[in-house]
Amino acid sequence: MMAVGDFVWCDLSTLRPETTRPFYRDLFGWDYAVNQLPDGSDYAVAESRAGEAAGIFEMPRKFQEMKLPSFWMGYIEVGDADAAVASARENGGKVELGPVPFQDDARIALIRDPLGAGFTVIENSGLPVRSDNAPEGSMIWNALYVSDAARVISFYEHLFGWRFKPSSGAGETYSHYQILNSNGRHVADLVQAPEAIRGSFEFWGIHFSVADRDRAKATVEAKGGAVLYEDGDAVLVQDPDGAAFFVAVPKAGANCEDDSASKSLFRYWKPAAALAVLWGAFMLDQSWVWGLIFLAWAIPALRTGETHLIEPVRKRETPVLFWSITITWIILSAAVLMYGL
Incomplete structure (x- = not known):
């Protein structure tokens, strides 16, 4: 069954792949297989103990000319990339790229929501849905950090059929929502937070699994990265090229109602x-x-x-x-x- 509206992949668009790839190898134990994208550019696929974990590639010249910083990007499965692009435009989003061929028979499009948070939709990915309790080095969660939840909720409802369930502080400066897919499964979070907490960007945060949070923080700093702040059980860190991501220890029994x-x-x-x-x-x-x-x-x-x-x-x-x-x-x-x- 196609995982429409679910997160299935993530990758890093980096200015210096020769620097960031060793950093993530030291942090997560990743190994790399370098493939080629349809445009001929290199795309390194990182593997964790759970299998393929993420991609790392050099930022396209178009984005370098826009002076974009290195960034992590989450991929969300859709049934029709062209329809997703049309819906995004109709509901106040911006299409930065695509749809274009990706790998095998997949097609992707890079989209920004009405506040500017970026994500990628992927059609025909053939990828499994993200696991919330995967081994070290795997993507285990995704959360959207914005300044005004009301300006993006309708956009995502139309695009993916998501529902937003307030879980704390809805309507206040700091608010938290659970994002439910069309089957009612909790697939991500929406966090409305002031700039003092969120930083100057509106963004989708990628959460990676680690076995020991303190050890991961120490490795990040020892290998040229930085620890930015802690958000509950997750820690926001930066790699040596400035790309931000979260590390977290998976919660016992994630995605399971009963472990008996x-x-x-x-x-x-x-x-x-x-x-x-x-x-x-x-x-x-x-x-x-x-x-x-x-x-x-x-x-x-x-x-x-x-x-x-x-x-x-x-x-x-x-x-x-x-x-x-x-x-x-x-x-x-x-x-x-x-x-x-």
């Missing part, structure tokens, strides 16, 4: 049911079930761009191997269902 064993089993009922079906097929000698299993492996791979054979294989990194494995699942599924083993 019975709830965990219910949460994973699909693999539990599949395991039971496999044992039943084995005991009853029903080989056709394997055809359905092969098909069940192929369909998610086509949707997400990632399959698994001993270890994860991603279409973006090794397209030949990815398609070889996925097509194998499809052929085996057809052969078993039609002719049996």
Whole structure:
């Protein structure tokens, strides 16, 4: 199911990638695979323990000429990038770029809301929804920091179908809202804060997972960055090129209503049911079930761009191997269902 209105990716537009890439390697333990974008420029994909975590690339000349500082950018899935761009313009936003091709079959557009906070919409990303409780070095949360919530709420309601639920101080100088997607899931926060707290910019903040907040702060400062301020459980920091981001220790049980064993089993009922079906097929000698299993492996791979054979294989990194494995699942599924083993 497409993750429309959910955060799926983030990247850093930096003036000095040769400086920032080592900084984040030291902070998060990232490794990099350097790919090329459709325009021929380099795009370094960082990997954490959870897999692909973020992108780092040199800021395009257009933005350098605008004297923009280095910045982190969140990506939000949409079903139609052209429609998103049209909606943004109709509701007071500004389109800085796109829609343009990104990687594989994806298309992106860089948009600013009516107060100037920037984000990217991505169509056909094939990326999983951001996890709120991922290992160190992964994006775990997104929050919008603005001076006037009333000026942007309608914009995002029209663009993504989001709903804004006041959680504290609505209408006051400092206000906090939960952002709910069309399914009612809490996907981000909106914080209205004065300049003394927010700084001079209106921005979407990217939150990255760390195991130890104090150690992360010490690493940031030791490697040429700066600690700016603490916002609850998160710490706003800057890399050596001036790009700001948050580090935070994931909350236990994030995105889970109950961590009891019975709830965990219910949460994973699909693999539990599949395991039971496999044992039943084995005991009853029903080989056709394997055809359905092969098909069940192929369909998610086509949707997400990632399959698994001993270890994860991603279409973006090794397209030949990815398609070889996925097509194998499809052929085996057809052969078993039609002719049996």
